[in-house]
Amino acid sequence: MNIIVCVKRVPLTQEVDLEIDERKKDVRKDMLVYIINEWDNYAMEEAVLLKERFGGTVTAITVGSEDDEEVLRRCLAMGADKGLRVDPGDIELDGFVISRILAEAIKGLEYDLILTGVQAGDNNYAMVGIMLAEHLDLPHAAVVTGIEPDGNEATIKCELEGGMEEISRIKLPALLSIQTGINEPRYVSIMALRKAGKKELNVIKLEELKLPNDDLLPRTIIEEVFLPPDTAGAEVIEGEPDTVAEEILRIIREKGVGI
């Protein structure tokens, strides 16, 4: 079973103060630490688990700059056989443009499955995977939490709202966008990263894909980013843990909960 996994390197923004950049189009990124997009990490793990059961190869692919190769090396260390980076140069990318670039880079490759994350933690688009499936004319499913391939088909589980899941059967090759929690992504050791240094990592330039200009024009434009509008705001409880605990217990009792 040959699997392609699309991955993205994103800044870690939990527990980080974000500042808006001068152009007001994004946040300042110079001080941020980068990681593999959380959803992609689960997709990558799922690909490696499937490879361990059914054999075949796993190829990790990203659209990004040289810095983004860090994420591909991590995928190689997790068990991918090959890495592929498409360098987009300095063009503006939106979800549609990324999906077109990925489609063009993937279309000549052999695969039974393409896995993506449901969304990326930076833009939260949740569109690239399914758009990619559409460009490649592949059966697809979003928010997948289980894959059981057999022959030319797979039984898949998709997460719906309200604690519901849907089981369906899908023909392969297919594209599945993977939800967090589908597996437990493995730990990547320094040793594994070092070993992965010998694996194949190819780079292609956007020009080589010869995409029509129209496909490289973003369809959505971020006019401006801003901090969340003010809300009524919470009442802040300050002080030593002891004082805070006292206050929390007082509030719980006041709200009519017997403790």
Add this chain to the structure above:
Amino acid sequence: MGEIFVIVEHRKDEIRDITFEMLWKANEVSQKLSYTLTAVIIGSKIETLVNELAPRADKVIVVEDEQLKEFNSELYKTVLQDLMDECHPFLTLIGHTSWGMEIGPSLSVKTGFPLATDCLDIMIEDDDRPIAIRQMYSGKIYSKVSFRPSDGYILTVRPGAFPPDRVGEHQGEIVKREVPDLPEPPRHFVEFIDTGAGEVDISQAELLVSVGRGIENKENLSAVKELADLLGGVISCSRPVVDKNWLPKYHQVGTSGKSVKAKVYLALGISGAFQHIAGITRVGTVIAVNKDPNAPIFRVADYAVVADLFEIVASLKEKLRVSQKVFCETTEVGRMHDA
């Protein structure tokens, strides 16, 4: 005259709230532009649902077929593309749900209409072009998004962003439409599974002690479980805790878990992703403890504690143990124990 499409989402013979929320916003926009508000419903045996929609739209387009009973992205996409190619709706609103995350991007590629996902608000500029407000970085930043000029635009709408319009003033014309030639779909529905049932029902709890990613590891959970026991509350959690298998799914609060209505919700180390916040809208009082002063949970909390959750948990436990001890010592039970 232009048209605004709202794609109706329904499951198990019920229209989902997101549909009414979209109709509310679409009604506002269609009045501003003097456009027709059209609800599009696809399914099988949906007469009751159609009657429910008619007072809330100028037009209800109904596409009915046994094959369209359950949502099937391949078939629904064929039906909707056919409809959109013919009607060129100026805006097409779809829920940003598991369902919409599949059909939205598909239709955008098929029709060539630009797509903005997970929109919190939709505005119409003076030149009648749409603007979408959405979030980035899991809610820490907002963005204002415009579109490349097009005949139509597709927006997926965040559940809960608008009030559900239950008051109807329209007398929608019901238009039954022929089902186009449907392809043999490469994907088939098998069944629904309910993962929400378990040993405890968090949706009925009065006091929830809820943990998130800030708990760091499974071992740390025991301290919070003890706290929940001392308080007589029930433990619940946000998604990352279930993803890591630290607690079973039936403890999860949020869009893909349960909606809760506790009197008090103590959120420990929960950042407050919108999917989580959607599950606590009916909670009485939210007390949030988080190290990150900019965590989105503080935007909906009634009380905010910027601190290390473990220190607060330890102090709470200490206080509760002391008061229980005092209680025991001053009661018959206490004296019996001492003896």
